[in-house]
Amino acid sequence: NAGVMQNPRHLVRRRGQEARLRCSPMKGHSHVYWYRQLPEEGLKFMVYLQKENIIDESGMPKERFSAEFPKEGPSILRIQQVVRGDSAAYFCASSPRPGSGGLTDTQYFGPGTRLTVL
Amino acid sequence: AQSVAQPEDQVNVAEGNPLTVKCTYSVSGNPYLFWYVQYPNRGLQFLLKYITGDNLVKGSYGFEAEFNKSQTSFHLKKPSALVSDSALYFCAVRPLSSNTGKLIFGQGTTLQVKP
Numbered sequence: 396n397a398g399v400m401q402n403p404r405h406l407v408r409r410r411g412q413e414a415r416l417r418c419s420p421m422k423g424h425s426h427v428y429w430y431r432q433l434p435e436e437g438l439k440f441m442v443y444l445q446k447e448n449i450i451d452e453s454g455m456p457k458e459r460f461s462a463e464f465p466k467e468g469p470s471i472l473r474i475q476q477v478v479r480g481d482s483a484a485y486f487c488a489s490s491p492r493p494g495s496g497g498l499t500d501t502q503y504f505g506p507g508t509r510l511t512v513l
Numbered sequence: 514a515q516s517v518a519q520p521e522d523q524v525n526v527a528e529g530n531p532l533t534v535k536c537t538y539s540v541s542g543n544p545y546l547f548w549y550v551q552y553p554n555r556g557l558q559f560l561l562k563y564i565t566g567d568n569l570v571k572g573s574y575g576f577e578a579e580f581n582k583s584q585t586s587f588h589l590k591k592p593s594a595l596v597s598d599s600a601l602y603f604c605a606v607r608p609l610s611s612n613t614g615k616l617i618f619g620q621g622t623t624l625q626v627k628p
Contacts, residue, residue, distance in 0.1 A: 399556070428615065437517075437603060437618035438557075451613040486556060490614065501547070502616060504557040 397422065399489050399505035400469075407511045414474040414481070416508045420489030427470045428502060429462060432484040444470060477512045484509045515540040517606050519619035526594045527627055534589040534622045536604030544606040546587040547616065548578055551601040560602075563587060574598070594626045 400419040408414050420427050425446050430438040440454040444464035455462070459477075464470040474481055488502035516539045526532045538544060545564055549557040561572025568580045578589045587604060601623050605616040 401556075426614075430616075430618075437620040438605075438616075440615040440617070443613045443615055451615060454615070488557075500614065501559050501562060502614075503559060504549070506556040509554075 399487055399503055401485075401487050401505035401508050403508060404506060405509050405511070407513065408477045409513050410478055411476050414477050414510055416472040416474075416485050416487075416510070417469040418472070418487030418489075418505060419469040420487075421503055424489035424491050424503075426490050427464050428488040428490075429470075429472050430486045430488065432486060432507070434483070438486060441472075474510075477510075479512045482510055482512045515606075515608055515617055517604055517617050517619040519602075519604055519622045521622050522620075523623040523625060525625045525627065528596050529593050532591050532594045532598070532624065532626070534602050534604075534624060536587045536589065536619055538585050538587065538604075538606045540606055540608040540617070542609045543582070544608045546578070546580060547605040547607070548572065548576070548587075548589050549603045549605065551603065551621075553600075557603065560589070594624075596626050596628055599624055599626045 399421055402417050427444045429441040432438045442455050442462045443451040447466050459475045461473045484507045486507045487505045490500040490502045518537045520535055547562045548560040550560055551557050560576050561570050563570045563580045571577045576591050578587055580587050601621050603621050604619040607616055
């Protein structure tokens with residue numbers, strides 16, 4: 396049973412370019428979370444998505460960042476016009492049924508994408 | 514504001530000795546509590562969680578954690594440390610007020626187990 400898959404594992408971009416990070420949840424999971432880990436810091440929540448819906452984007456920066464989880468295919472975290480401050484590790488997690496009925500559910504994390512902005 | 518504190522940046526123990534990694538939280542109500550471990554250049558691996566019931570929770574790799582409501586703490590423990598336990602440990606909470614299930618993480622504690 397494959398775990399959460401993320402690609403690419405490492406991504407290098409120059410300032411002003413776009414970064415696309417992909418996440419495929421565990422089999423049977425339809426809920427995805429994105430977190431960002433800045434150097435020497437813990438993980439910070441960014442966004443929570445279900446298939447075709449953004450449920451909570453309270454942790455997303457207001458500009459340049461967007462996320463989607465289409466009916467088919469992986470979840471995508473997109474960063475437009477990257478800046479050096481975007482350099483971080485971006486982790487995706489999935490769970491079967493979070494929300495009020497599944498608050499006890501464990502989130503399982505992928506290996507992360509390490510973004511470096513030159 | 515809701516937060517999680519791991520007061521020690523690093524914990525050093527000798528192999529075979531007991532270890533404790535501390536975690537305290539500040540959230541309204543009774544949260545759900547989690548511990549994860551992160552090895553270098555890897556994702557987070559789930560260790561254990563407290564939802565309700567017995568305050569002592571047992572998890573993977575011989576780890577356990579004790580929920581203390583009065584002290585709002587959830588310290589991670591292991592009776593006998595292994596060199597292979599050396600890693601970065603994160604405590605996380607999920608407030609009951611969060612109907613989206615997002616986790617609030619501490620800043621992490623590096624555990625170094627010396628032979």
